[in-house]
Amino acid sequence: MTEERILIVGAGLSGAVIGRELALQGHKVEIVDSREHIGGNCHTERDASTGVMVHVYGPHIFHTDDAEVWDYVNGFTTFLPYKNRVKTTSGGKVYSLPVNLHTINQFFGKTFRPDEARAFIEEQADKTIADPQTFEEQALRFVGRDLYEAFFKGYTQKQWGCSPTELPASILKRLPVRFNYDDNYFFHKYQGMPENGYTEMIGRILDHPNITVKLATDFRREEADGFDHVFYSGPLDGYFDYELGRLGYRTLDFERFTYDGDYQGCAVMNYGDVAVPYTRITEHKHFSPWEEHKDSVCYREFSRACEPGDIPYYPIRLVEEKAQLADYVALAEREAGVTFVGRLGTYRYLDMDVTIREALDTARLYLARKAENAAMSTFLNPPL
Known part of the structure; x- marks a missing residue:
């Protein structure tokens, strides 16, 4: 050649x-x-003052089959080894994501077994929606209004800058609920x-x-x-x-801050309430759990429309x-x-x-x- x-x-x-x-x-x-x-x-680069490996443009977690x-x-x-175990703050309480059996039992104050939880969520679902066209309809059809408003509505509105009624159902491709206690965010082999x-x-x-x-x-x-x-x-x-x-993109702004100690006890904390302007806080030392650092580097993450000169992240x-x-x-x-x-x-x-x-x-x-x-x-x- x-x-x-x-x-x-x-x-x-x-x-x-x-x-x-x-x-x-x-x-x-x-x-x-x-x-x-x-x-x-x-x-990625190592922060000079804390020694923490920082994901400069937000966290990237490798997962694949x-x-x-x-x-x-x-x-x-x-x-x-690293498994992404996300938490979310909603209505003044902390829950586990993705929505799983622990989340359901905690949110509704129940002690359901898997089959009981599945039947309960099916009762919550809006069965009048036969063919979901929007993100909101898809969520209401599968999980019902209470879980939708606590865990999906506000976060999605902040992430995409519009009402979930304006987003296609395809964004929420699968039933976003697990009827066991698996809180690993991803399901890939590697x-x-x-x-x-x-x-x-x-x-x-x-x-x-x-x-x-x-x-x-x-x-x-x-x-x-x-x-x-x-x-x-x-x-x-x-x-x-x-x-x-x-072309339309969403971009991210990061409000970086350091903390003397462990700020939130996990790598990713989502914020589902619309009243909280950021979508999540990431604490970067927890992305390298094999390392030990006294201090932390954290990002508050804000999503907005991408403008000329911004870094494009998510195609709309x-x-x-x-x-x-x-x-x-x-x-x-x-x-x-x-x-x-x-x-x-x-x-x-x-x-x-x-x-x-x-x-x-x-x-x-x-x-x-x-x-x-x-x-x-x-x-x-x-x-x-």
Whole structure:
């Protein structure tokens, strides 16, 4: 295979994994990133004053059923056991999430066994809603008004900046209740945290003689001319200088504070009441339970509409955005020599394991297409 010059925009998980896979095959890879560090929103750094490993852009917890992806990340760092056990404060009391048998018994003052709890929740459900269309209808149909208003309504309204009556039912895909005492937030086979943070892991992925990384470097489309192919993990609308307008995102603001001791006794405390302006508080030393630190670094997390200059976190993907997205996809598919990847490049919310899986598959598809002298796809998985 002829050696090619590859440009990758973004030094997060997508760019790092694609870059390494292509570098291993002898291609020369240049990666540019507008930030002054690698890792994108997964960036971690150790706080100088407390020694705590901080998830700078909010917590990232690795969980997957994909054995190949699990083996891949463990090839670059040691993942230590971590299970996400979330608590929530609602109506002046603390409960366990996701809603489970303990939550139900505590909330309703009962001592239900699993079958009793299941029958009780079914009685609470609004059976008049045959075909839920909105988030609120979906929640009312499955858990009833009391649990919905305590654990879902306020948090969702703060997270998305609109009434749950305006959100599609698909956001609440499954019955959000467990009829046992399992309070592990995720259900995947492999769960853990990198021993020394994600930035170290991504740095090792990028550590190859065929990879050059340029930080604090903005990408301009005309700069792609000297390369054989571009993999772009920045915002899809940003690639086209927002000529069709900006796609809708939610962004996050963090109010960082330190505490002498243990602030809340857990890594994540949600706040379900609308009167509390933040959605949750994260205490970062609890994301590394194998370490001991006297002091804490905490984030109060606020969600709001993303504006120019903000970091986009969550694609909104409601009706208006999907129509605009279709126009951007049409523009992208007319581009030659560029593949859009990752959460921003495809305007889809992706967990880390899915991001890595798609990056591996994208690199392999590119190598296969080159071997066949065929054109590379604009998207591995179309955004719509």
